[in-house]
Structures are given as C-alpha cells and as structure tokens.
Amino acid sequence: EEAPAPTLYDRLGKTEGIAKIVDGLIANVGAETATPNSLMLRSHKPMLDAVNGVNGQPPTDPTRLQRLRNHFVDQVGEATGGPLTYKGKSMLVAHTGMAITHQEFSIWRQQLEKSLNDNKVAEADKAALYAIIDKMHDDVVNH
C-alpha cells in the first residue's frame, strides 16, 4: 500500500505553514498601507481604523483583523484539501461595498506572492494556490 499523495494543504506545511503564509501576507499588506500613495489603504482603512482607533479614540473592534486572519487560514486550509472549515462570508458578500479594482486585486496578489516566496513555497505549489485564488477574482473585484 502506498501512502496517498500529499495534498496542496500538506505541501504548504499544513495549518502551521498556511498560517505563516497568511501572516506574511497580512504583514506585507500592512506595510503597503503605510507607504506614501498606498494602493491598499483605501480598501483597508475601515478595518484599520476599527482596530487602531481614530483620533485618540479607543478601537471600536480590536479583534476585527484577527478574525479576518483566522477566517483566511480556514479558507485556504479548506480550499487546499485540509481538514479546516471556512466559516466566514462568501467572497462576494465579504467584499461587496468595497469597490475593489482589478489593480487593487493585483497589488494584493503581489503581497501574497512575496509571502509565498519568503516562505519558500515551490513554484508548482504557488501555481496551484493561484488557480484557487484567481477563481475568486470576479467575486472580489468591482462589487
């Protein structure tokens, strides 16, 4: 009996590996929002304001980014064949009202790419993950 072939979830390092990739993505997006002429600040400002507070006011929703992070780990874990279950909103519902542009989607994808490279994900596994991500493009963009 041969062992079953590892799933993409296994090849990304299971939940621990996926969490590192997601945390890297979030760190990269956060860094981009702090740059002059950021392309990601517009879409992320409501969440950042809720987490950080505005004008010295206390945060209105301090765990909002943490919830997004945990949901995203579950979503990738489920979509790559792992034992996780995504319990968040559909991609269409989650991104409706944000008017995310194709350009913003591309910049987001570059932040993911950086994290995949930093985590030394193999090219074939990056391609397999992009196939999953790019299928969501139309649900995320222009709503």
Ligand code: HEM
């Ligand atoms: C295929 C690509 C993407 C995936 C898989 C994804 C995934 C997610 C997930 C899982 C959530 C949380 C939904 C929930 O908790 O119910 C979310 C929310 C969010 N996403 Fe995305 N996302 C993608 C693209 C983008 C892009 C391109 C942007 C902006 C440039 C973006 C900005 C946001 C923001 C601001 C939130 C809301 C956080 C909040 O208000 O609490 N996402 N996304």
